[in-house]
Amino acid sequence: MRERTQYPEWLQAYRHVYRIEMNLGKRLESVYALVPEGAVLVDVGSDHGYLPAKLVKDGKIKRSAVTDINVGPLESAKKTAIRFEVFEKMTFFLADGLDGVDYDYDTVTICGMGGILIADIIARAERCRECTLILQPMRHQEYLRKYLWDNGYMIEKEVYSVEHGKPYVVLVTRYTGEKIEYSEEDTYIGFERDTNEDRKQYNEKLVRSLRKKLLGVGEKEKEILETVCERLSRI
């Protein structure tokens, strides 16, 4: 359901009460850096709405829509927009993913959700094929990479970070319609071979969590995960 972009009177008060700097943290900072200049964005599952509000506030993008499936987070995003005086440049949708989002966007961010849910949101939105997608899965990254590669999306870039001891990856992807050859191991590792300190730390954390997973899986998956750990340790 679309919500009109106008300043509700009952929220006017917030405008001057909250004037604080917004610190996105390392995870969302890396998403921020990857959003193209001048984009028209939809941030799906925005919750607090910090990312789109900061992008608009800084003038990096023209305007943004925000979606959330829950009322509470959507209200929280509206308050953020008011705090940062960007309410007029933002539109709010109570929506499941991009369902019914009537907005002329060219870029989509989907962050802080599982890879299976992210893939499902993309699968239901044809328009994603015309957009730059910036995706930050919290888990099941291998499922998401597989979905993208099987459905003609090229992963152009991957960026890794560690925040509060947790490893995060951000994927930048566009639809090209081409299919690529990949192995099961590639779905865990990706094709990015950039070896900076963040990637090293990310790999160490990932190897640690995959080794834990090894204990509870069958022989075939165990073999794949062992190869993944071995390859990750060499990157």
Ligand SMILES: C[S@@+](CC[C@H](N)C(=O)[O-])C[C@H]1O[C@@H](n2cnc3c(N)ncnc32)[C@H](O)[C@@H]1O
């Ligand atoms: C963990 S928060 C992530 C917030 C923000 N994107 C970030 O990365 O910090 C996940 C948000 O996604 C929303 N959400 C979950 N499933 C959704 C769906 N299918 N469509 C839209 N929003 C969804 C939740 O209500 C919640 O506000």
